[in-house]
Amino acid sequence: MLTDYHLHLRPDDLDASVAQYHTPANAQRYREAAGERGIAELGVSEHIYRFRQALDIWEHPFWVPFARDDIDDYCAFVREQTDLRLGIEMDFIPGGEDRTASLLEARDFDYVVGSVHFIRDGAVDMDDYSVWDSGRSVEEIWRRYFQTVGDSARHGLFDIIAHPDLVKYWSPADLTHTHRRPEGDLRRYYEPAVEGIAEGGIAVEVSTAGLRKPVGEIYPARAFLEMCVDAGVPVALSSDAHRPQDVGAGYRRALELLAELGVRELCVFDKRSRRLQPIDAPAADTAEHADQGAAAAGSSEAAAR
Ligand SMILES: [Zn+2]
Numbered sequence: 001m002l003t004d005y006h007l008h009l010r011p012d013d014l015d016a017s018v019a020q021y022h023t024p025a026n027a028q029r030y031r032e033a034a035g036e037r038g039i040a041e042l043g044v045s046e047h048i049y050r051f052r053q054a055l056d057i058w059e060h061p062f063w064v065p066f067a068r069d070d071i072d073d074y075c076a077f078v079r080e081q082t083d084l085r086l087g088i089e090m091d092f093i094p095g096g097e098d099r100t101a102s103l104l105e106a107r108d109f110d111y112v113v114g115s116v117h118f119i120r121d122g123a124v125d126m127d128d129y130s131v132w133d134s135g136r137s138v139e140e141i142w143r144r145y146f147q148t149v150g151d152s153a154r155h156g157l158f159d160i161i162a163h164p165d166l167v168k169y170w171s172p173a174d175l176t177h178t179h180r181r182p183e184g185d186l187r188r189y190y191e192p193a194v195e196g197i198a199e200g201g202i203a204v205e206v207s208t209a210g211l212r213k214p215v216g217e218i219y220p221a222r223a224f225l226e227m228c229v230d231a232g233v234p235v236a237l238s239s240d241a242h243r244p245q246d247v248g249a250g251y252r253r254a255l256e257l258l259a260e261l262g263v264r265e266l267c268v269f270d271k272r273s274r275r276l277q278p279i280d281a282p283a284a285d286t287a288e289h290a291d292q293g294a295a296a297a298g299s300s301e302a303a304a305r
């Protein structure tokens with residue numbers, strides 16, 4: 001049985017409104033795209049910074065213009081008008097752990113996807129506020145990135161660590177002219193991150209999003225995933241799609257990688273409890289879940305009319 005838990009129902013554009021994208025019909029488009037690719041277990045995890053409650057945790061200038069919507073409206077929409085699992089993509093904000101915990105504990109998420117997109121105020125994967133313009137060396141940025149990922153996993157805030165080597169975003173391994181990837185064996189950078197994830201007892205995300213980014217690779221690198229598997233860390237599989245056609249994109253390659261590393265089970269989440277489900281198992285229990293969801297979506301559509 002396949003999963004796609006790291007999904008966004010809208011693009012990252014400022015003007016991509018809830019009114020336009022948080023609709024039962026849009027959720028249904030994701031469900032249909034997933035169905036065509038044999039993905040039974042589906043969840044949505046919108047970025048925390050799209051919600052005004054995010055500013056209680058962090059007031060980064062990138063977040064401020066985006067933080068417009070109400071997180072409880074989002075939760076109610078997903079629960080009442082879709083058949084998707086309810087998640088959130090939560091940035092790790094060092095120093096904001098208590099406020100993050102309060103925000104998360106006050107809602108009934110099925111899972112929390114934890115992300116590191118910033119090192120202090122510097123963005124790893126954006127041109128705006130870019131950490132790469134900060135004057136730090138590539139080696140320092142990579143070292144700090146994976147240390148932060150490791151720290152983020154230890155606080156009990158998250159269930160899944162998303163795109164755990166996002167720092168490679170700009171730098172394809174086969175292009176030596178890029179100056180944003182250190183030389184040689186990168187496992188020395190990965191170590192603190194893998195240690196943190198293992199200590200935190202949470203899952204690592206295998207994300208096909210990297211295939212659609214300048215790096216052109218799955219997150220994480222094979223060596224990183226190998227280290228996770230050796231440390232007994234379970235895997236959550238996602239595409240990080242921001243539009244229906246990207247749901248499950250690149251899964252053939254991800255499944256090959258998982259098979260090569262002997263990973264035969266994926267994490268499934270319900271109300272923040274985790275179990276492992278064989279990849280090749282039929283999705284009997286989620287079919288039931290989908291039926292219930294379809295009924296819920298039908299009734300809410302009726303209510304909306
Ligand atoms: Zn992310």
Ligand SMILES: [Zn+2]
Nearest residue numbers: 006008089240
């Ligand atoms: Zn995402």
